[in-house]
Amino acid sequence: MEHIYIYILIGFLGGITAGMLGLGGGIIFVPGLMIIHKYYGLFSGYELQVAVYTSLISIIFAGSTSSILHYKNRLIDISIIKKYSIYVILGSFFGIYILEHVSSELLELVYSVILIILALLLISDAKIIRNNINYLNKAGNLYFFANGSISSLMGIGGGTLSVPYLSFLIADIKRSIASASAIGLIIAVSSLLYMFVLNPSIYSEKINHISLFILIPSGILGSYTGVYLLRILNPDKVKNIFSTLLLVVAVYLLFD
DSSP, X not given: OHHHHHHHHHHHHHHHHHHHHSOTTHHHHHHHHHHHHHHHTOSTTOHHHHHHHHHHHHHXXXXXXXXXXXXXXXXXXHXXXXXXXXXXXXXXXXXXXXXXXXXXXHHHHHHHHHHHHHHHHHHTTTHHHXXXXXXXXXXXXXXXXXXXXXXXXXXXXXXXXXXXXXXXXXXXXXXHXXXXXXXXXXXXXXXXXXXXXXXXXXXXXXXXXXXXXXXXXXXXXXXXXXXXXXXXXXXXXXXXXXXXXXXXXXXXXXXX
């Protein structure tokens, strides 16, 4: 029973990251679920895949809540969404394909390394992206294809990569976060469809259904909380807290 309370905490914190930081929630969902799966011996051999697939479904609900609220607040840049949606959709298919066709051991290693990189990007405020934004701007389509691939593979909403790039295009951090939230929702929905196309049995064999029913409502509540906190707190300070936590978790998973 004790891990159920941990599911609630994971869902709530993930929802806050979706609403406040535009990260979709998955950057909290996946490592949290993965640790629980390993600790309690759940889904042996598929701990990461189950965590990713469960996270992507949860993101749809948490991401929908935050995206709707951001849309009502007129913070989402629709023109940006229209311009790059097709590329993140195509990238999502590539990420799900890799997830289904690469060994669990290699995936866990790749996941841990990428999570460390994402955590360092957050801590550094993605300076490596910002300092090379002129070059990346010339390859915007490829950038968002890679974003979709990495985000679906990691089971995250893509905000870690989207926000620094969008902040260059939009020049408003809150609108960048809101737009990143919408892109994360697109990644999650397209990934959900690809999961069914590549392997329909995913929904019965590789989903943590108990955690899913807990993550969805707690994630929605967290999303409302995150959108509210975005109005009253400095998102950069909160981001530093989350990124430091991610770095610790990533190192733990790497050497576990």
